[in-house]
Amino acid sequence: MLAWLIMNIYLVGFMGTGKSVVGRELAKKKKWHFVDLDDFIELKEKRTIADIFAKDGEPYFRRVEKKALKEIAKENGFVVACGGGIVINEENIRIMKGSGTMICLKAIPEVILKRVSGQAHRPLLNVKDPEKQIGLLLKLRSPYYAEADKTIDTSGLSVKQAAGRILKLFPAQSNRP
DSSP, X not given: OOGGGOOEEEEEOSTTSSHHHHHHHHHHHHTOEEEEHHHHXXXXXXXXXXXXXXXXXXXXXXXXXXXXXXXXHTSXXXXXXXXXXXXXXXXXXXXXXXXXXXXXXXXXXXXXXXXXXXXXXXXXXXXXXXXXXXXXHHHHHHHHHTTSSEEEEOTTOOHHHHHHHHHTTSOGGGGOO
């Protein structure tokens, strides 16, 4: 996609790869708006993601997630931190690619586990063996993450370094929405 046509930047990838923190930094540097899709969903639903999963299950959450994505995709000049599983629906990938650029942030499993350990708001890791669950989910989702326009490994990067690498992908004139 040509840089001057980019409407939004969608950060995808597994939980703990830095989508939210890197997204905030990137939006600040580009002087764009930032939205964390999970926060947007919680605002719309008036409850937490963990509560949505517990009371209504993952299929309901994925429907709400797609609806929220469609709403944001109508906007322009947003850096969007997406939930880790958004890519499992091919229509979501088409929505993101049709309204911007999809960048996958990745990290090695040990780094992910370290970053997310002790966070109760991670419903998919509230299992007996979270490290095994991370490996399984990464394996299942990797073909979907491979659909991204660009992938950046954040394992050894600071937030500013990761945002800087993404920023280099876009010419300066694209900083204005």
